Amino acid sequence: MTSFEVPLTRREAVVRRLRQEITAGQLPAGTVLKDAELAARLGVSITPVREAITQLAAEGLVDVAPNRTRKVAGLTQKSALELVDVMELLACAGFAGGVDNLTDEHLARLRTRYTEYTGALARGDVTTASAAGADFSTIVVMANGNRELQSMLDLVVVRVLRMLAMESHSDSWRPWVEGYGEVLELLERGDRAGAVARYRRIYVEFRAAVERSLWPGEAGDA
Template sequence: MSYAVPPTRTAAVVRQLRNEIVTGELRPGTLIKDAELASRLGVSITPVREAIAQLSVEGLIDIAPNRTRHVTRVTQKNALELIDVMSVLACAGFEWGVDNLTETHVALMRQRQKEFVEALRAGNVLAASAAGADFSTIVILASGNRELQSMVDLVVARTMRILAMTAESNLWGTWIEGHEAILTLLEAGDTQGALARYRQIYVDHRNLVERELFEDQ
């Protein structure tokens, strides 16, 4: 019988704040106050300060010279550069793995797509993000390159935190439609068509992010 090891208070605060940033509950520019956070989360000041330091390293919280802390503001350059990096890494992994996919792999991708859509309908952004990422992970791991998958995981997580997409965001539609098209192509045995469609997802996603999130910049 296995037991889950409870996180430290600092780890728990990091996870909670990270999730709030991902879901947009803590919006870019929000002032972070140690005492208020400690009171709200029911912990002492120390784990809050340690969590803020960790999230600062991750680029999620900015610490000004006067020591004030704010949730990092999203910039067009920052978001688009992350999408570009994610595209290069993920598309390489998809290309290397797509020809190794079996019927079992494709069936699992179909299941992840279902979970992805259902989580969005339920408003669960974190579950949707995990299921959507797993869709690509299945293909990338089929390439046998686990180091690449580790790098993709880091960039995907960073991108999701920066974009902080809500369940109602129009950006999800690009992935839902793209995944469905890829599955249809894979089920028809057209791996090269599936690869081309996967690449197109990133082109469309980047254009939407630039147009809808940064139209005033």
């Protein structure tokens, strides 16, 4: 039987588009989201735009003020560190659970994603790099077979990717570039325990990089 891709609904299409624009920094924090303007720009009616913004608010990407004004949510250093901690708990649990189920096919896909990841960064293509980097972890987590864990992780990753929607030479990329490369080498050598330990260290290094960052509006607290 021939497989086919189910087309996105208008709401799903708008959610995906706005989520991409937010995580890529094309819609910066504080941007007011107006239904009519977005509908006109995206070529849809107001209803799917409103539904999409409601979903993005549930994901923490949009803030809704008491007067119903919707803005792209800001991200403080404190909230960023909290997100990193949550992502670490979910991702490391999924990685540790899936690593023993990896096949040669999985390893080949990991190598492909890592090549795409580093290549995109070299080109300064932050959006492609973010997607490839997220897929690298997803391949291992999904080998665990726990789809609920991956679903929760996806929501957190979307928000964390906003921290990486910056210049491709940012120090925050370094833990992932070096860490993913070393994890992949360990997996290809058959050192699964070593790969898990190195994967966990990525989050320690990334958290330290976030702590070193000076976030907008927090200069006085440094």
